[in-house]
Amino acid sequence: MADQKRTRQPNGASSIYFGKDGKWHGRVTVGVRDDGKPDRRHVERKTKAEVTKAVRELEKARDSGRVRKTGKAWSLGAWLEHWVENIAKKYVSENSYDGYEVDVRVHLVPGLGAHRLDRLEPEHLETFYAKMQASGSSAGTTHHVHRTVRVALGEAVRRGHITTNVAEIARAPRLEEEDIEPYSIEEVQSLLLEASKLRNSARWVVALALGLRQGEALGLKWEDVYLDAGYVRTRKNRLRPKYEHGCADPCGRKAGYCPERRQVRREFKSTKSRAGRRTIGLPEPVVKLLRKHHEEQARERQEAGELWEGKGYVFASPTGEPLIPNTDYHRWKQLLADAGVRDGRLHDARHTAGTVLLLLGVPDVVVDAIMGWEPGGAARMRARYMHVTGPMLKKVADQVGEALWGPPDPN
């Protein structure tokens, strides 16, 4: 090297110099750029003192890992869209992605998208949450949006686009637990009566008596049902079908209506947690009913002949295919109407089971096991139902068994 006598700072150290332009300049290496070259920042001030100060600040920011990345300043909207499509989509589950995507597109981008990412304040978020609720969103939805933006901003921090996650500071609305209004014994009776007229009527008894979720009921296979021992195990969950085009040329329809459509989602998946894979004791009348149902299905199988898909679903279409959740949902609504019972969500039938079991005088621990409540969380969940049953007399409880399952079998 020719220029040996010139003094220079060691590699990686900051330098301050007076430039030919008559200004003071500072250079600080804060890290490594994406392409591997040193990320060397430049500051320019009129006096040496000012430049020194700016350099010190940069160094301090670097040492505490708080240097923002260079490049265009992200808008919140642009970041969210980038995050959800290019980052989140890759590493979160499909369900989570779906939720994030809706929050971003429906709520966050229209509501806050124009903010600069690095100038977003917690107050912006809080004001937005208030606005969401004022325009009819529930606390739960608002909370969901909050969680989404929190995760997205967390990723922005991790990647150095911003230094603090304002969503961690912002307060989200509190979630209030709502009391669940279970169906009364009379209503349940009426429903069961009406359900008994339907194909797959056992499906509704299962919902009302065992508290199975829709996905669990529709995912149930005979291999999970132990009629002799008197229990079932929930090990699978029916998934909503999803399709993609199978045709060479676009057929102009939505994928699900394409004549060559291909199923792109599994029919069911294994239940996520051990608590979800629970074992549920079958009251004797349910065992009987399931046996009857099994026979009916065997008949259908005969009729279907070659067409029968031997997949082993407890509740299946006339050709042995698993039921479609959406259709199942409509059946439920129809059932309510036919039974002359107040409208309610399918999911609420699940809460009826807890009430019924408590009314039956089943010990708490057994109820907890059947309802799939975790030890610990169970007491709280049970409390949500107890107010309904608390005032009721023990005598009523005795009658309930008969009302639901009929008089005790003389055998």
Next chain:
DNA sequence: CGCCATATACTACACGTTGA
């Protein structure tokens, strides 16, 4: 151990499409 936030899984509803 109880509580909480977070991540994820699941459900509900509305509206659109199809084919018998």
Next chain:
DNA sequence: TCAACGTGTAGTATATGGCG
């Protein structure tokens, strides 16, 4: 014409891990 099914999206429940 209608029941069944597909799909977009809002809403809700729960598993999990950390923390005081």
